[in-house]
Amino acid sequence: MLYRYSYLENARVLGDSGEATVDINVTDPISCLWVEVRNTTGATSNKANPMHDNILAIEVIDGADVLYSLDGRQALAMACYDLGQFPHQRISYMGNDVETANIPILFGRFPGDTEYAFDPKRFTNPQLRVKWNFATNHAVGATGFLSGYGRLTVIAEVMEGGPAPRGFLMKKEHYTYTTAVGTEYIDLPRDYPYRNLMFRAFLNAYHIYGMVSRLKINCDAGKFVPFDLDTEDYLYLMYRIYPRFSYRAVDYLKNGDTLYSILKEVEDVSLNVEDTHDAVANYFNYEYGSQTVSLYIAGSASGASHANIGTHVHGYLPFGHMMIPFGDQGKADEWLPAPSFRSVRLEATGAVASGAGEVCLTQERSY
Secondary structure (H helix, E strand, O other), X not given: OEEEEEEEEEEEEEOOEEEEEEEOOOOOOEEEEEEEEEEEEOOOEOOOOOHHHHEEEEEEEEOOEEEEEEOHHHHHHHHHHHHOOOOOOOEEOEOOOXXXXXXXXXXXXXXXXXXXXXXXXXXXXXXXXXXXXXXXXXXXXXXXXXXXXXXXXXXXXXXXOOOOOOEEEEEEEEEEEEOOOEEEEEEOOOOOOEEEEEEEEEOOOOOHHHHEEEEEEEEOOOOEXXXXXXXXXXHHHHHHHOOOEEEEEEEEEOOOOEEEOOEEEEXXXXXXXXXXXXXXXXXXXXXXXXXXXXXEEOOEEOOOOOEEEEXXXXXXXXXXXXXEEOOOOOOHHHOEOHHHOOOEEEEEEEOOOOOEEEEEEEEEEEO
C-alpha cells in the first residue's frame, strides 16, 4: 500500500458568499480530506472574526445521502478531538493578513486507518460541498474580509492499493436548539452505532455548565443509562481523556476590548504586543473564553489606539463543544450500539435561556 496526496481542488476562487461542489474523483480508499478556506483581511482589521464562523456547512454527499455535515466551528472542534491536538490554523485579525480554516475530515479513527476509510467505489457520485458567507460577522471590506480573495483548497489523503475498509466514521449535526430553563428532550437516531457525541451549549460569558447543568443519555426509557451527571462533573472526567488544546492568533485590540478565545473553558492566555515597544497587555481571565484586555503603551492606557497582539491560548472546549466518548475510541465493539435500542434520548437540563445548543454524532457506518 502506498500513500499519496492528491488535489481535488487547488485555490479555487470564491465569491463573497455561495456554495462550491467538488467531485471526489479518486477510486482508492481515502483516509482524510483536508479542506482549507482562506481569505485576506481588510486594510484596517477583521476583529474577532475566525474563518470558521463564516463556513456555514462542510458536507460529503452522495446524491441525497449525507455522509458528513458540520459547520466550520463544529468541524474544527471535531478535528481537535479526533487528532488529540489543535490542527494548525492561520488566525489573524490585523489588517492585510491571510486567515484560514484548515479542516481535516477523518473517515477513520486516526490518519492512515485502513479498517475505517472512505471508499469512493462504494458510492455513485461522491462529492464535497462547502457553503460560506464571508460577511457573517463583518461586512466585506476594510474591517472584514476582502472581496475577491477567498480561496478553497481540498486535498485527499489516498491509500493507494490499500485493503477494502469495513466502513467509515460518519459525522453530522443532528439537533440544534435554543437553551431554556428546564429539560430539553432530544431523540437521537438509531440507524448506526455511536462512537461519540459532541455537545455545545454556548452563550458568551457563561460556562457550559452554567448553560446546561446536567446531561443524561437514556436508552429504552431507563433500561440502560450510559451517563447521568452534572455537566461540570462530566467535564472533569472528559479532561482525563482529551488533552488541553493550544493555538496562536494575532489579535487587533485596544485597551478595554474583549478577547474572544476559541477555547471556551479553563483557558490561559499569554499576550505579546508585536507592533510597538514599551507596551504591556493583560487578560483578566474568568475561564469561560472571553474577557477584557488592558493595554498600556508607554505607561498610559492605549485609549483608541489598537495594537497587533500575539495571543497564545491553552484550554478546553473548542468553540464551546464538549465531547462524550462511548467506550475505548479505538475499539468498535465498545461503542454505543444504538440500533439495538428502541429509543435513545439525550436529556439536557437547561439553567439559562437564549444559549445556542447543538448535538453532533460520530457513527460507525459499515459498507
